Amino acid sequence: MPETISVSSQIKLPANIQNLRQFINFASDNARQQGFDQKRIKEIELATEETIVNILNYAYRDVIGDIEITCKTENNEKFIIEIVDSGIPFDPLSVKEPDIHGEISEREVGGLGVFLMRKLMDDVHYRRDENKNILTLIVSKMHIDKEQR
């Protein structure tokens, strides 16, 4: 069966914290249209926020630019959120996992964003292509399909 990828929508805005909610709302509106439940939508919002905040803090730390988000579905099995920036190369997946077992005084402040994103999404990919960082969040739709059957 050939792969059918359907692009549902796209948003492109300047990379700054004031636009964070617009990026999050864009992802959650698209997720809602796909039929995800409220819990999964919140998880998608969180993964989107963590990605955007990392781009602002690292890829665009010293330069300005845009962030583009594209939401699409693949074979109606996967909901895909692709987040693209043209900042300096930054692979969030290379960030060391935080130690989540220490006491309050031992716990490091930070590093949890990427950790949460990886735990909550079904799959996350990073690639550097044509001077762009491309992060792909993948959410399986299998669960929704089962409920609807």
Add this chain to the structure above:
Amino acid sequence: MLCLKFIKTYKGVNMEINARKEKGIQIVSVKGRIDAITAPEFENNLSELISKGERTFLIDLSGLEYISSAGLRSILTSAKKLKEEKGELCFTGLQGPVEEVFKISGFHSIFKIFESEIVALNSLSNA
């Protein structure tokens, strides 16, 4: 009867913080979302209460619908600050995605989490 009135300490479009003191415990109720935009305000509120001398906090998250790592960071920063002052940050009202994020991040094992405010107050005020 004890005065149970909350003092509204902050109200924004996406987050609302109310605080009140009971049995020597500083109760802080947060509603809405703690994300990268609202987390600094949440941390400032706790910071102010700590600098006013409050040491035992019960944070009620029953009205919180969303928390991201920025919120977790502000909680951890405040907890570290309190620990230095021999204070403590405790939680109640964990539910839904907020509870899930707490579990994944290991916050369940570093903080005291109570099933209800009454249980928390009884336990903390007798400590």
